Amino acid sequence: MSDDKHYSAGMELRRSMWGDAGAEPRVNAATAFNRPLEDMVTTWCFGDIWQRPGLDLKTRSMITLAALTALCRPNQLKGHVEGALANGVSVEEIREIILHTSVYAGIPTGVEGMNAAKEVLKRLGLD
Secondary structure: OHHHHHHHHHHHHHHHHHHHHHHHHHHOOOEEEEEHHHHHHHHHHHHHHHOOOOOOOOHHHHHHHHHHHHOOOOOHHHHHHHHHHHHHHHHHHHHHHHHHHHHHHHHHHHEEEHHHHHHHHHHOOOO
């Protein structure tokens, strides 16, 4: 697969997880300064790693939610809550992932994760 194919596959996945309104503006808003990072995220993260066989998109989303909760990255977690829902992760599973991660990564990270997820779920009418 060429880099162009990885980029195309990455954009297709970003659109399926966040819709055109969630994928296109971020890529189109990239500047000369951050364009290399946006290209790397699209090509490497979503066009390569997320496309690998062995784990389905739902499982990858669940792992991502746990990692972002453990790392206490609420801004990234918010976006991935939406992506996880698009990939078939239920609201109940999102809650359980954050609770489970809290035991191993610490209660403060769980609180941040739960607050971030709750904000997204409320906005979507799911909480």
